[in-house]
Amino acid sequence: MNIDWGTLGEYLKLDHQTLKAMGVTAYTAIISQIIGVVVGLGSASMQRSRNKVARLIAGTYVWLVRGTPLIVQIFFIYYGTNIILGFQLIPRTVTLFGVGLPGAVVGGIAALSINEGAYMSEIIRASINSIDRGQLESAQSLGLRKTVAMRRIIWPQAARVIVPPLGNEFNNMLKSTSLLSFIGINELFNDAQVRYSATFQPVEYFMGVAIIYLALTTVWSFVQAWIERRLSAGYTAARPVENSKTRWATRAMGLKLGAGRAK
Amino acid sequence: MTDTQLSDTNGSSAGMVVATHVEKSYGDLKILRGISMSVATGEVACLIGPSGSGKTTFLRCVNHLEAIDGGRIEVDGRLIGYREGRGGGLQEDSDKNISAKRAEVGFVFQHFNLWPHMSVLDNITEAPRRVRGDSKGDAESAARELLERVGLADKADSYPNHLSGGQKQRVAIARALAMRPKLMLFDEATSALDPEMVGDVLAVMKELARAGMTMIVVTHEMGFARQVADQIVMMDGGEVVEQGPPEQIFDNPQSDRTVKFLEKVL
Numbered sequence: 001m002n003i004d005w006g007t008l009g010e011y012l013k014l015d016h017q018t019l020k021a022m023g024v025t026a027y028t029a030i031i032s033q034i035i036g037v038v039v040g041l042g043s044a045s046m047q048r049s050r051n052k053v054a055r056l057i058a059g060t061y062v063w064l065v066r067g068t069p070l071i072v073q074i075f076f077i078y079y080g081t082n083i084i085l086g087f088q089l090i091p092r093t094v095t096l097f098g099v100g101l102p103g104a105v106v107g108g109i110a111a112l113s114i115n116e117g118a119y120m121s122e123i124i125r126a127s128i129n130s131i132d133r134g135q136l137e138s139a140q141s142l143g144l145r146k147t148v149a150m151r152r153i154i155w156p157q158a159a160r161v162i163v164p165p166l167g168n169e170f171n172n173m174l175k176s177t178s179l180l181s182f183i184g185i186n187e188l189f190n191d192a193q194v195r196y197s198a199t200f201q202p203v204e205y206f207m208g209v210a211i212i213y214l215a216l217t218t219v220w221s222f223v224q225a226w227i228e229r230r231l232s233a234g235y236t237a238a239r240p241v242e243n244s245k246t247r248w249a250t251r252a253m254g255l256k257l258g259a260g261r262a263k
Numbered sequence: 264m265t266d267t268q269l270s271d272t273n274g275s276s277a278g279m280v281v282a283t284h285v286e287k288s289y290g291d292l293k294i295l296r297g298i299s300m301s302v303a304t305g306e307v308a309c310l311i312g313p314s315g316s317g318k319t320t321f322l323r324c325v326n327h328l329e330a331i332d333g334g335r336i337e338v339d340g341r342l343i344g345y346r347e348g349r350g351g352g353l354q355e356d357s358d359k360n361i362s363a364k365r366a367e368v369g370f371v372f373q374h375f376n377l378w379p380h381m382s383v384l385d386n387i388t389e390a391p392r393r394v395r396g397d398s399k400g401d402a403e404s405a406a407r408e409l410l411e412r413v414g415l416a417d418k419a420d421s422y423p424n425h426l427s428g429g430q431k432q433r434v435a436i437a438r439a440l441a442m443r444p445k446l447m448l449f450d451e452a453t454s455a456l457d458p459e460m461v462g463d464v465l466a467v468m469k470e471l472a473r474a475g476m477t478m479i480v481v482t483h484e485m486g487f488a489r490q491v492a493d494q495i496v497m498m499d500g501g502e503v504v505e506q507g508p509p510e511q512i513f514d515n516p517q518s519d520r521t522v523k524f525l526e527k528v529l
Contacts, residue, residue, distance in 0.1 A: 138376035138435075141326055142390035142442055143366025146358055152389065156380050 004204050011195065011208040021191035022212065028105065028180060028187065029173045032112035036173075037166070039113060040120025047125055058121065065118035071179050073115055078107035078183045108180040112173065119169060127161040128154060160231055167224035171217050178213075188212060279304045279339055279446050279477040280325060286333030287320055287501075294320045296501040297334065302446075302494075307478045309488035311512075312498035313524055318481045321498070322448050325479065326370050327361055338368060339445055366394050369439030369447040373455050375431040377423040377438070383410070384419040387438045394442070402441070409437040413467050429460025433467055440471075447471065449480040485528055489513055497521045 011018070046058035065073065081089040094106045131154050139149035181190035192209035196202050278301035287295040295317045302308045310318040323329040325336055327344030335353060336343055343364045348354035356364075377386050387409060388402035397405070410416050413433040423431055432452055439447060449468065453461045465487050472478060472491050482488055488495055488509060495512040497505045497520070505518045513529075516522050 132376070134372055134374055134376035135378060137328055138370070138372060138378070139390075140362070141328065141365055141368070141370035141372075142439070143362050143394040144390060145362045148393055152393065153378050157378075160380075 002203075003207075004201060007199070007201055007204040008208050011205060012211065014212075018188070018191050018212075021186055021188045022216075024105070024185065024187040025174065025177045025216070028109055028112065028177050028185070029170070032109050032116055032177075033170050033173050035109070035113035036116025036120050036169075039117025040124050043117055043121035044124035044128070047121065048128065062118045062121050065115055066122075070111070070115050070176060071182065074108060074111040074179055074183060077111040077114070078104060102185070104180075104183045104185050108177075108183055108185050112176060112180075115176075116169065116173060120166075123162060123165045123169070124158070127158040127165075130161055131157050163228060163231060164224075167220075167227070171220055171224075174216050174220065175213060278302055278337075279306070280479065281337045282321075282325070282334065283336075284334035285321065285324060285331050285336060287317075287324060287329060287331050294501050295324070295331075298498075298501075298503055299334075300496055300503060300506065302477060302479055304445075304477055305475045306493045307472045307476075307480065307491050308494045308496055309492040309509075310479065310481045310496045310498055311483070311485070311488060311524070312504070313527075316498040317501040318498050319450050322370075322450050322479060322481050325446075325448055326365055326368050328370070330355065338364065343368070362394070366390070366442050367445050369436075369442060369444035371432070371435055371439055371447065371449045371452045373451040375423075375428075375435045375455075377431055377435055379423050381422075382419070383415070383421050383423065383426070383434050386423065386434060387441045390438070391441050406437070406441060409440055410434075412440075412470075413437045414463070427460060428456045429463045432456065432460075432464045436464075436467055436471075446477045446479070449478065449482070451481050451483065453482070453484060483528065485513070485525075497524065499524065 014022070043058045043061060046054040047062070049055055049058075078090065090103045090107045090110075092103045094101050094103055096106075135153055135157065136146075136149055139153045140146065144152070177187055178189035180187055181193060184190075186194075188209055192205045196205040199205075280300070280302040282298055282300050285295050285298040286293070298317070298321055300308070310322065312318055320329060324331050325338065325343070330344065335345070341364070342353070342356075344356055344361055345353040346356050346360070377383075378389070381389065384403060384406055387406035388397075388399070391397040391402040391405065392399065407416065407419060410419055413436055415430055415433055415437070418426060418430060418434070423434070426434065436452075452468070453464050456464065461484070465484065468478070468480070468487070469491055480488070480492070490509075492509050494506060495509050496503055497512060497516075497518070499520045504520045505512060505516065511517075512521065513525065516525060
């Protein structure tokens with residue numbers, strides 16, 4: 001095998017440059033996932049709304065985003081909007097809460113968030129639909145207003161169902177950030193590309209970057225498993241945990257669904 | 264207290280529940296074809312009849328879990344789910360008004376519909392606290408009394424999934440009673456239970472009836488109906504076939520359809 005193990009080993013020591021790129025990958029993924037969940041909540045609510053226009057808007061959004069490639073969306077949002085609008089929608093540097101971010105990062109996060117929102121919208125909608133209708137009916141029969149019944153009875157149960165697919169989405173998100181290299185964001189994959197073009201050692205750097213991604217997603221899968229275990233901890237136990245510190249977990253564990261990973 | 268309120272419902276205010284010509288369809292399928300009945304305060308009415316006869320649908324209409332297409336239903340002298348429209352017809356009421364009215368009516372479901380993410384105590388105190396604004400302390404002490412009454416005092420901190428079916432249904436009854444309803448509706452409350460659990464739930468229902476609760480009970484338990492009911496309403500094909508005191512319906516049924524139905528179930 002003609003691999004320069006020395007170069008690979010050196011790369012995997014993660015110098016300052018690579019660590020920085022890893023940080024960009026991590027924070028773009030985390031921020032995009034959080035915004036995606038918020039967008040998904042809004043979109044799912046619109047899809048469940050009585051208002052026809054709201055349903056149509058949300059339905060079109062989900063249809064468009066899920067039906068087109070992410071890379072096209074990233075290019076369209078970062079480059080296309082300037083041309084359509086006739087002005088620079090996303091400036092070269094965006095200052096948010098006193099932190100200056102490159103425009104590409106903001107555009108990239110925007111694209112990933114919009115993309116993620118559509119998938120989260122479907123996940124959230126399906127989770128709510130998975131809660132038996134009788135749950136809402138029993139709440140309403142006791143005089144709870146619909147909004148209160150949704151907040152107190154339906155959402156807490158849906159949240160438990162959402163966790164496993166949400167974990168998968170974030171795993172995907174960590175890898176999808178690599179597409180941001182195409183709009184010049186210096187994240188992990190871009191860092192590897194820069195190194196490769198300086199040395200023409202594709203195998204070493206691309207194998208290396210694959211190992212780094214694998215490490216990131218593996219760490220996440222442990223975190224995800226831990227969260228899921230917390231949510232279903234003691235579910236099969238004869239008696240719930242009485243300790244007030246773990247009471248939140250006990251409360252959340254009443255439901256049988258969602259103990260296993262979705263994929 | 265039975266005979267007088269049975270037949271004529273026009274403008275009567277004596278009934279806790281007064282239903283007049285209630286109609287309901289799902290698409291082209293007519294489920295209720297003009298149901299009229301009256302249940303007096305303190306009375307227990309049992310709805311019997313073959314499956315698909317519209318018993319459950321009617322019961323759900325009384326709590327406005329189902330909208331009605333025609334006729335009217337009054338609970339304690341006031342419309343439920345609707346208000347008088349300007350043109351003389353009925354208009355669906357606001358969610359706020361419907362909820363306020365529903366709070367007066369307890370509903371016990373065939374499949375319990377307890378909330379699995381809440382303890383038994385929280386299941387029972389949720390509505391008194393959120394709807395009536397009771398303090399946590401008041402709601403919890405009332406809930407513990409109710410649990411005592413249904414024989415589950417030791418289950419306050421359990422979760423629904425740790426209970427048997429019979430225990431779940433008794434918690435569901437306690438949860439409904441916590442709102443101090445004027446009227447209790449039971450939708451085949453024992454049909455989903457193992458046979459040995461049925462007795463416990465029926466005992467709780469009997470105790471409620473003895474205490475003077477107004478009840479409408481959809482049931483296949485003919486023994487219970489004969490023993491506890493003040494009036495039996497026999498339904499078939501979305502119509503009331505026959506109604507009257509249990510002795511009359513069970514011992515001297517007037518309608519062929521009642522005779523046939525009773526032959527099958529007794």
